[in-house]
Amino acid sequence: MFNGLSAFPLTPFKDEKIDEQAFVGFMDRLVDAGVDSIGVLGSTGSYMxxxxxxRRQVIELAVKQAGNIPVMASISSLRLRDVLRLAEDAQQAGASALLLAPVSYQPLSEQEAYLLYEQVSQQVSVPICVYDNPRTTQFTFSDELHxxxxxxxxIQSVKIPGISDDAMQAKARVDQLRSVVPDNFSIGISGDAVAVRGLNAGCEVWYSVLGSLFPKFCLEMTRHAQAGRAEEALKQSEQLSPIWALFNQHGSVRVAAAIAIYKKWISAPGLPxxxxxVGSSAIENIEDCLNALE
Structure with missing residues (x-):
């Protein structure tokens, strides 16, 4: 489950309702590419x-379309009560794993964050991935808390934010985190721009936004890194620098939606x-890069 390329598709909207046809289109491309897992209702999936x-509608549709590919679903919410209800829904809908972030309105303490994961872990029957995303949750995990x-x-995996571009520093970060978690615990990298660095540094899985749009290309990068072909993977990632720059400037969900609109996979505006x-002019500026991904 927690290995290789995990693609996180958009939840496309049309007239402020979930566009099931467009979502099925995303799922079909992921299944055709043979991604290792699919993560629905992540930040790119607009879960909040x-x-x-x-949310249940999305999970049921994803599980139905995914076939033998495991589906992980976000259950994050402000109240523990609601998290547990969402966990029950996701499991009943057939999710193979759950993704949980410490989202809040009042900033959480470490004690409160631990309580969240402790309570949920006691009441579910499928694996949980810890979603470490300080940019959106405003919560920073210490290694001790991890x-x-x-x-x-x-608790079987963690989705960590981007790490250093420097190979030695990236490896040191992954090794440090590895030293505080159990054996066979999966460390996954998000932040697509540095994902290859994370894989080369020892992360087992890439939790990917771009992988949901161009799964075959991203799967190839992942396989290079997994096979120890670090330079090949880095070269492919560097080709995507214009996309990574837009992700960093505007946030990946806004850019991913704009790319999907440009490719006519979803209708504008596509987001809730x-x-x-982002504007179409920004996507037109990276047209050559997008065409290479095809």
């Missing part, structure tokens, strides 16, 4: 903008309002 019924949470039942994708 969906109500309970909409170690305590990783020791809980069902008030979110809007």
């Amino acid at each position: 903008y969906l109500d309970r019924a909409e 170690g305590k949470i990783a020791a809980l039942q069902h 309002l008030p979110l809007i994708p």
